[in-house]
Amino acid sequence: MASTAPRSALSPENLGLLEAVARLGSMAAAARELGMVPSALTYRVRQVEDALDVLLFDRSARRAQLTPAGAELLRSGQYLLDELDAVAQRVKRVATGWEPQLTIATDAVMARSTLFELCEAFYATGAPTRLKIRAETLSGTLEALRGGLADLALGVSADASLPDIQTAPMGQLRFVFAVAPHHPLADIEHSIGDDEIRPHRAVAVADSTQRGNGQSFNILPGQDVLTVPTMQHKLEAQLRGLGCGFLPLPLAQPYISAGHLVVKAVQRPNHVFRVGYAWRRPHSGEAGQAMRWWLERLQHPTTRSALLENHHVG
Incomplete structure (x- = not known):
């Protein structure tokens, strides 16, 4: 069998x-x-193994299982394929x-209706860019930008x-801080302290970061926690009385006005967060037209305000 150079073996087709x-x-x-003919595929796989001088699959089992070396090759190979795509795009x-x-990374606190209105306006320009x-x-929004998985991030810490x-x-x-009307904390009239909150389950949105444990806010030591994937899940869980916790006021306001949520005063600092957006600076030249x-749209105060506040019911 003719030997294949390692670099030639790591082609997108072979991966x-x-x-x-x-x-x-x-x-x-x-x-x-x-x-493909099975023998041709087997030949190609063995060419790669010979070129790298490793065994990529354990053929002793009934299924073709990756060896640790094979698993690492596929992990690293995906990175190579992503880089090739990025080069083509550049x-x-x-x-x-x-x-x-x-690619736009949007935090859970962004208003989806406004985001899609912006998408509609962008498509109306006839731009050839796919969105x-x-x-x-939480921290996953900025991490997506930092890790090259997104070009623009909406809802990061200001x-x-x-x-870069x-x-x-x-x-x-x-x-x-809001609870359902039938939640045990709903009838308390005074400002609620941590010792009164701790016995009741908190609802928390999971940080989407892939690094470490991510961020969590307002969870007390020893408090039971229901962790959900999005802010919309958190809202519904609290509407059902499954737990308590802090919600963005623009998202919760329609349900507060309708009597489906009750806002309670708590003995905590004022929960006001400075929210921003971020993008990667181009290494050379100007940013692309998209x-x-x-x-340019985000420079308009009405657009920024709508992304924070226009949460519609239904």
């Missing part, structure tokens, strides 16, 4: 073959999916001025400061 075998569990199944942006894709929206929470990332203020967001369009 795709290896991913299919790992996902489907057999060479034969992968060959069917890829429209080249196209240089040629046309428009990014092939713009991708990532739902993030105090964030990182190299530009931030701008969006506004202030007030949080209120990014410039979004940044």
Whole structure:
């Protein structure tokens, strides 16, 4: 068998073959999916193994299982494929001025209706850029930007400061402590202390960060916690009386006005957060036209206010 150079072995095509075998569990199944003769696929896999001088699959089991070396190759290979896609996008942006894709990470406190209104306005321009929206929470919003998974982040801390990332203020967001009318804390008339809150379950939104344990706020030591994936889940859990906690006032206000939530005074500092948006500075030249369009819209106070406040019921 002719030897293949390691760099040649790590082609996107070969990485795709290896991913299919790992996902489907057999060479034969992968060959069917890829429209190949099984012997040809097996030959290609062995070429990669010979080039790297490692065994990528444990063939002693009934299923083709990745060895630790094979698993690492697929993890690193995905990074290589993402980098190739990024290079292609950068080249196209240089040629046309428009990014092939713009990824926007949006924190759970952003108003979805306003976000989609902005998407409608962007598409109405006829721009060739594809939009991708990532739902993030807490530190995961900024991490998506920092890690290259997003180009623009809405709802980050206005105090964030990182190299190669530009931030701008969006506004202030007030949080209120709210419970359902049938929750045990609803009938308390005085300002509620931590010792009174602790016996009752808190509802917390999970931080979407992939690094460490992420952030959590207003959880007392020893307090039971129901962790949910989004702010909308948190709202519904508290409407059902499954727990208590702080909610963004613009999101909670329609339910407060309708009597479905009760705001309680608590012996805590005023919960007002400075919210901002952030984007990655281009390493060379100007930002692409799609990014410039979004940044121009975000310069309008009405747009920033709507992203924080226009939470509609239903």
